[in-house]
Structures are given as C-alpha cells and as structure tokens.
Amino acid sequence: MGPLGLKGDLARDAIIRTCTSGLPARELFAQVGEKLRPLVPYQSAGWLSTDPATMLYTDAMVENVDGALHLDFFENELTAPDFAKFGEIVRRPERVAILSEATAGDPELSARHRRLHVPNGYSGELRAVFSTGGACWGVACLTRREGDPDFTRAEAEFVGSLCDHVAHGLRTALLLAAVDESRPADAPGMVVLGPDGAVESVSLVAEELLAEIGTGGLELPDAVHAVALRARHAAGGVPRARVATRTGRWLVLHAACLRDRGGSGERVAVMIEPARRAELASLVVELYELSEREQQVTQLLVRGLATDEIASALWLSRHTVRDHVKSIFAKVGVASRPELTAKLFAEHFLPALEG
Structure with missing residues (x-):
C-alpha cells in the first residue's frame, strides 16, 4: 500500500483514470481536487497551467481564494525571493514541498507566509509541480486554515505520487489543442495596464481574444497578469507566454513597460496575437517528448x-x-x-x- 493506505491507493487509481481521460486543464484540475481533498484535506487551493518553456502561468482554477489575493501570490512567485518556489521545486525528484519543512520548522521566515498566509487565516502550505522530462505543465498550491494540523510527510508523498499522472493529463490536454491549427489568423490586440495592474485601455480585438481564454473570475486572464508582472521586474527582454484558448487555438502574449518622457515605466502594454506556426514548433517538440x-x-x-x-x-x-x-x-x-x-x-x- 501507498503512504495513505488502502483508501489512498483507491483514490490514486481514480485520479490516474481522470488524468488519462483527455480532459481540458480546468476540468482536470477540478476533478483531481475533488478526489484528492478527502485524503489530503485543504482549505484553499490554486491549480495553475504553465507554459512549459517559460513556467509563466497560462490559466488557473482556484478554490476559496479571493481574486486580489490570487494576484498577490502571482507577484510573490514571480518577483520576490522566498522558500519553496515552484521554479525550485521543479528541480526536485519528488516535485513537492511543505513550507514548514522548507523553512526548517519556522514558516515566519517566508515572506509569503507573513504577508499572505497569516493575514488571511492560512497556515500549512503544500506545493506540487506537474512536470515531465524537465518541462513543467502545471503547478498546485494547497493551504490549510490557521489552527489545523500541518501537512504531513505521508500526504506530501501521496501528492508526489500523482505528479507524473497530472502532468501527463495536462500535456495531453495541450496536445489535443495544439494539433488543431486550422483556424485563420486574426489581427493582434493590445491591453494597457496601469501601475496598479488595472486595465487602462484595451482594443476591440484584444477583448475578443481575451474572451477566448477566459478569466477564471478575474478581470483579466492569469497569463496577462503573469507576463505583465514579469515585464515590470525584468531587467530586459520581452516576457512572453503561449496560451491555449477555449476554442482550441493558441495565442502568444508579449509584455513590455511603457516609458513616458520622464523615463517612468509604470504602465505595461500586453500584445495578444494568434500563434504562428513558428511559435508552436518548440512547444510541439516538448509535447511529443x-x-x-x-x-x-x-x-x-x-x-x-x-x-x-x-x-x-x-x-x-x-x-x-x-x-x-x-x-x-x-x-x-x-x-x-x-x-x-x-x-x-x-x-x-x-x-x-x-x-
């Protein structure tokens, strides 16, 4: 039997069957969470799809997480030094991490814990990375209420035993979308975000393209916030991400800071355009491993x-x-x-x- 006994083995078998069903990412995450929660209880969760080339977030399915707090977690992950970051976990053989273990029993060392967990009544945190062959297809962050027992090593091992299968499910979902590139190309769209991340202006084409992605309860899709945050804090270059839409085609997002005549770069422009075949070539290589x-x-x-x-x-x-x-x-x-x-x-x- 596995780390959580017979019930865990039965739940794991059910999750594996779910991961081989060819479900879209959000539905896959929802069903995995539903089957996982009785064995590894959690109060809130963020399940995120990632661009395998950049690990930028392309979509999210959240449970009991406020939209503004969701973006704060994004900013912590992309721009702030901290413990048990997804970019670090992806290099671990087991691909899971408990925050209290990462901080040697003192989670107060974590800026994420001090600034986001404690003020919102969260305590324990368990993170997982869904990767295959070095390519990361998605991540998850589970948290518990203040006062509840922390995540255990057995629970972490159980979640770790699922990572390969969830990664396979996410990769399959992307593959099913990537092979269909028969739709005609459209003009690019533009979104301009203000210093607080709110939308200042958006083109009609951008609105149409964003509607294809879906927002997950936020004003904008997660991928837009992810590339915008990276642009604000990047020393150079143009952050980009590829996103599969609900219609099955792919979009490419580029972000860059806009500087006024005084040199201030508080606004960010995000260009959204249908992916050309050249944009998809490297992704297809990764999809087929x-x-x-x-x-x-x-x-x-x-x-x-x-x-x-x-x-x-x-x-x-x-x-x-x-x-x-x-x-x-x-x-x-x-x-x-x-x-x-x-x-x-x-x-x-x-x-x-x-x-």
Whole structure:
C-alpha cells in the first residue's frame, strides 16, 4: 500500500483514470481536487497551467481564494525571493514541498507566509509541480486554515505520487489543442495596464481574444497578469507566454513597460496575437517528448535527407538512425516522412530548432 493506505491507493487509481481521460486543464484540475481533498484535506487551493518553456502561468482554477489575493501570490512567485518556489521545486525528484519543512520548522521566515498566509487565516502550505522530462505543465498550491494540523510527510508523498499522472493529463490536454491549427489568423490586440495592474485601455480585438481564454473570475486572464508582472521586474527582454484558448487555438502574449518622457515605466502594454506556426514548433517538440538526438534526426528528415545521409551527418549507424526514426514516428503518431513533415509544420519547424 501507498503512504495513505488502502483508501489512498483507491483514490490514486481514480485520479490516474481522470488524468488519462483527455480532459481540458480546468476540468482536470477540478476533478483531481475533488478526489484528492478527502485524503489530503485543504482549505484553499490554486491549480495553475504553465507554459512549459517559460513556467509563466497560462490559466488557473482556484478554490476559496479571493481574486486580489490570487494576484498577490502571482507577484510573490514571480518577483520576490522566498522558500519553496515552484521554479525550485521543479528541480526536485519528488516535485513537492511543505513550507514548514522548507523553512526548517519556522514558516515566519517566508515572506509569503507573513504577508499572505497569516493575514488571511492560512497556515500549512503544500506545493506540487506537474512536470515531465524537465518541462513543467502545471503547478498546485494547497493551504490549510490557521489552527489545523500541518501537512504531513505521508500526504506530501501521496501528492508526489500523482505528479507524473497530472502532468501527463495536462500535456495531453495541450496536445489535443495544439494539433488543431486550422483556424485563420486574426489581427493582434493590445491591453494597457496601469501601475496598479488595472486595465487602462484595451482594443476591440484584444477583448475578443481575451474572451477566448477566459478569466477564471478575474478581470483579466492569469497569463496577462503573469507576463505583465514579469515585464515590470525584468531587467530586459520581452516576457512572453503561449496560451491555449477555449476554442482550441493558441495565442502568444508579449509584455513590455511603457516609458513616458520622464523615463517612468509604470504602465505595461500586453500584445495578444494568434500563434504562428513558428511559435508552436518548440512547444510541439516538448509535447511529443522528442529527445535531443530525435530532434536532430527530425530536423534532417524534414530536410529530405536519406537514412545514409543522416547517419553520416550525425556519425551514427544506419541501424541507429532507423531506430530513432521509428521512435519519432511512434511519438508523433505518424507512419511516414510526409506525414511527419506535415504534422510538424515544415515551413517553420527547422528555424525554431536552429534557434
């Protein structure tokens, strides 16, 4: 039996079945939470989808969390030093963390605990990262009421045993959306956020695109707040995230600070546009979990090189190249080179890999 006994094993089996059902991310999170809560009780939770390339949040399903507090947690995670950050947990083998353990029994050391947990009546915190092959597809943060027992090591181990399966479910949900890119492209939209993060102006196209994402109870989708916060605190560059919409297509969000003539950069502009095939190429590689060598072989396959030419270019045997090709076809779900080329967006796949 697992760390929570027979009841835990039965609940785990039910959660695994849920994760293999091809559910959209929000519905997947809702059902996982419903099955998890009797075994690992919690007062509130945030379940967030992430862009696997950047770990920026692209969507959220929250339970018993005020919208403003939800954004405060975002800001803590993206901009403030603290304990048990998701970017740190993703590098751990077990991919879970209890805040009290991370602070050696003194959660007051955590700015998140002092500024967000205590004033809102929260106490224990358990975090989990849903990742596969180094790519993070989502995260979760569970909290308990002040005065309730803290999360236990057995509960953390149980949640950790689910991480692979939830990651698989999230990856499958993205894959089902990513393979459908048949819709026509639209013009980009623009949202301008003020110093307090409120919307100052928004284009009509942006309103239409934002409606496709959904807001999760907030004025704007989580992904907009995430890239805007990153832009405010980034030393340089243009933060970006890719988001799957409710209609099945993908959008790309870019954010940049707007500076007035005095040099102040308190406002942030977020550009929203349908993803071009080049934007999706690297995501598709991650979705199909191609290894580095398989990416190299794929690059040469879609260029039209023969097996012997690929073997010579990569210093491999013909037999090894054939094995890689079989593995690539199996992962991508095709039976021939033309099918592979079509499915991986030939006109943009190579530049994305080379970049």
